[in-house]
Amino acid sequence: MKLIKTLMAALWISVLLTIPAFAADKTCCEKAKADGKVCSHKCCVAAKKDGKVCEKCNPKQKPDSNKTGGQNK
Numbered sequence: 335m336k337l338i339k340t341l342m343a344a345l346w347i348s349v350l351l352t353i354p355a356f357a358a359d360k361t362c363c364e365k366a367k368a369d370g371k372v373c374s375h376k377c378c379v380a381a382k383k384d385g386k387v388c389e390k391c392n393p394k395q396k397p398d399s400n401k402t403g404g405q406n407k
């Protein structure tokens with residue numbers, strides 16, 4: 335049963351490698367918020383005035399963005 339142990343270890347390593355990638359995927363605004371501050375970027379401040387979040391710095395994450403192209407309706 336050594337093979338299963340090796341597979342489990344490999345799986346764990348891939349999971350552990352994935353977590354920091356998610357943690358590092360923070361926007362400037364999220365980082366500022368985590369520090370208890372407000373993002374000082376001009377674009378973010380302007381967006382906040384309008385009660386929005388800066389779309390430039392906080393692009394909406396698409397769950398699956400496989401563009402085929404040329405399929406605009």
Ligand SMILES: [Zn+2]
Nearest residue numbers: 362363373378
């Ligand atoms: Zn920002």
Ligand SMILES: [Zn+2]
Nearest residue numbers: 377378388391
């Ligand atoms: Zn911004």
